[in-house]
Amino acid sequence: MAESKSLRVAYGEALAELGAVNDKVVVLDADLAHATMTSLFQAKHPERFYNFGLAEANMMGAAAGMAHSGLIPFASTFALFGTGRAYEQIRNSIAYVNANVKFGLSHSGLSVGEDGGSHQSVEDIALMRVVPNMTIFVPCDSAETRKAVFAAAEIDGPVYIRVARPVVETFTGPDTPFVPGTANLLREGKDVCIVATGLMVKEALTAAESLAGRGIEAAVLNVHTIKPFDSEAVLAAANRYGAVVSVEEHSVIGGLGSAVAETLAGKSAAKFCRLGIQDRFGQSGKPADLFKAYGLTPAHIQEACLKLLGKNV
Amino acid sequence: MSDTTLDGLAVQLRRDILEMLYRCQSGHPGGSLSVLEILMALYYKTMKTDPSNPGWEDRDRLVLSKGHGCPALYAILANKGFYPREDLWNLRQLGCHLQGHPDMAKTPGVDANTGSLGQGASIAVGMALAAKHKKASYRVFAVLGDGELQEGQIWEASMSAAHYKLDNLTFILDHNGLQIDGANDEVMGLGNVMDKFAAFGFECFDVAGHDRDAIAAALEASVSGKPKFVRCRTVKGKGVSFMEGNAGWHGRPMNAQEFQAAMKELGGKQNG
Numbered sequence: 001m002a003e004s005k006s007l008r009v010a011y012g013e014a015l016a017e018l019g020a021v022n023d024k025v026v027v028l029d030a031d032l033a034h035a036t037m038t039s040l041f042q043a044k045h046p047e048r049f050y051n052f053g054l055a056e057a058n059m060m061g062a063a064a065g066m067a068h069s070g071l072i073p074f075a076s077t078f079a080l081f082g083t084g085r086a087y088e089q090i091r092n093s094i095a096y097v098n099a100n101v102k103f104g105l106s107h108s109g110l111s112v113g114e115d116g117g118s119h120q121s122v123e124d125i126a127l128m129r130v131v132p133n134m135t136i137f138v139p140c141d142s143a144e145t146r147k148a149v150f151a152a153a154e155i156d157g158p159v160y161i162r163v164a165r166p167v168v169e170t171f172t173g174p175d176t177p178f179v180p181g182t183a184n185l186l187r188e189g190k191d192v193c194i195v196a197t198g199l200m201v202k203e204a205l206t207a208a209e210s211l212a213g214r215g216i217e218a219a220v221l222n223v224h225t226i227k228p229f230d231s232e233a234v235l236a237a238a239n240r241y242g243a244v245v246s247v248e249e250h251s252v253i254g255g256l257g258s259a260v261a262e263t264l265a266g267k268s269a270a271k272f273c274r275l276g277i278q279d280r281f282g283q284s285g286k287p288a289d290l291f292k293a294y295g296l297t298p299a300h301i302q303e304a305c306l307k308l309l310g311k312n313v
Numbered sequence: 314m315s316d317t318t319l320d321g322l323a324v325q326l327r328r329d330i331l332e333m334l335y336r337c338q339s340g341h342p343g344g345s346l347s348v349l350e351i352l353m354a355l356y357y358k359t360m361k362t363d364p365s366n367p368g369w370e371d372r373d374r375l376v377l378s379k380g381h382g383c384p385a386l387y388a389i390l391a392n393k394g395f396y397p398r399e400d401l402w403n404l405r406q407l408g409c410h411l412q413g414h415p416d417m418a419k420t421p422g423v424d425a426n427t428g429s430l431g432q433g434a435s436i437a438v439g440m441a442l443a444a445k446h447k448k449a450s451y452r453v454f455a456v457l458g459d460g461e462l463q464e465g466q467i468w469e470a471s472m473s474a475a476h477y478k479l480d481n482l483t484f485i486l487d488h489n490g491l492q493i494d495g496a497n498d499e500v501m502g503l504g505n506v507m508d509k510f511a512a513f514g515f516e517c518f519d520v521a522g523h524d525r526d527a528i529a530a531a532l533e534a535s536v537s538g539k540p541k542f543v544r545c546r547t548v549k550g551k552g553v554s555f556m557e558g559n560a561g562w563h564g565r566p567m568n569a570q571e572f573q574a575a576m577k578e579l580g581g582k583q584n585g
Contacts (some may be wrong), residue, residue, distance in 0.1 A: 026446065052470070052473055058438065058470050059438065061433075064425075064436050065376075065439020065442070066440070066442060066443045067418070067439075068440060071443050073445065089466075097416065097426045
């Protein structure tokens, strides 16, 4: 049985590990260190951890000032409060001048679960994607989260790492490539390509397995970097398979599905369908129940592929 | 520089500011004129900077949080030799490094991107915190506008400045009492700013905001274990009678008659 781990724990562990080899790294949090798991960095490097209290806008601005002074700040809070409340600080204080600030923001998407719609960010990718100079990583498991943290430290400029809360199976390995901006084809196929990001990658692989039982070969493309977007890989997949299904734990507006649509528009005649949150807010519930209610399970992905291919569901 | 020389320079800088703004027919005269002596005290008396090495790691930093006052900063940086004075005449024009609001990536000597009010205070906190972190001795100054104090971020930043005991950080308030829609007290009253910053844990100083020596003395006053706040009582539009104390001159361009009248009033050498 493969190891299971929460992405937020992997984020905190990776930060602690990175801190040991890069003394420019400082970590900032907004009174959520034990939720974002930056507490793991704090325990190892207390002199490089700065709590800003419940003041996300100030934290992001201060991170810019620290980056201007040669440090590499990783600022963390929940995805909603980071990309939402502090949006304009990220836009003007950080991205506008390409400040070397990283923000690993946890509790993204519906999988926050019980806390409900007020805490479930389903629009954060969209908000960050329209900001110039931004890099966006959406890791799919703990191994990829670790790679995203280390890769972020090597990039000169703002990087958003979208971190999910649930404990999930670690299905990629230490040797699985993680090249920023290069999507990973995790499964070859013939009939359709499922383009997925974050927690939906595993769901896509499960769906592809079921489809194989029905004689349909679905490829799975893991888009761990939403920006810069690997339009070349997506276009190649569309042309090769003729059918594309995108799936994300985010609104279908502005996120992965939009990026795929922008790539295919005018360039591909492939059939295309977007799975994700259909322009609505989240609500309280267990993550698995929410995924069912919002159409984000392997069964939904399988159904979307079958429909796209004109097969009986 | 002697005080007589600085008096003459103040006239020259005011002329530069007005000419920049007249040429581009946009920008903010009122707040650029009110903040001038604050920036002169910083750049000619207090701050360590090196025009030949703008990125000098141990320089003192200035964050013009009220970024719309940047014509005053630009005129001073040109005078200090960070770039040629001729650049001033292309303010706000396509391709010129002098943006409508400060851009550190484009303009030598500018230490932070500001203009969206409230944000500079936090950037300054981050810089001061980084100096403490690195055990560096440089100081960080943030110049705030009074209308800007209505931004909640100012108070978040202030709380963190006191929490981290940033005695290398000074917030300087250009308190001219006016903002775009009128008097501060009519738009959204600030209350007693001295009491507020004291309550937030700052060591507070109150000075005449066009008295360079008084400002510099407050900037030099020794403070330990807490950030410093210097309230500068200023006049919006200072130096041009028809602009003084008039909120209408926050961000309106001068016509030819107004420009000539203002330049005549200021006196000093002809520009060009």
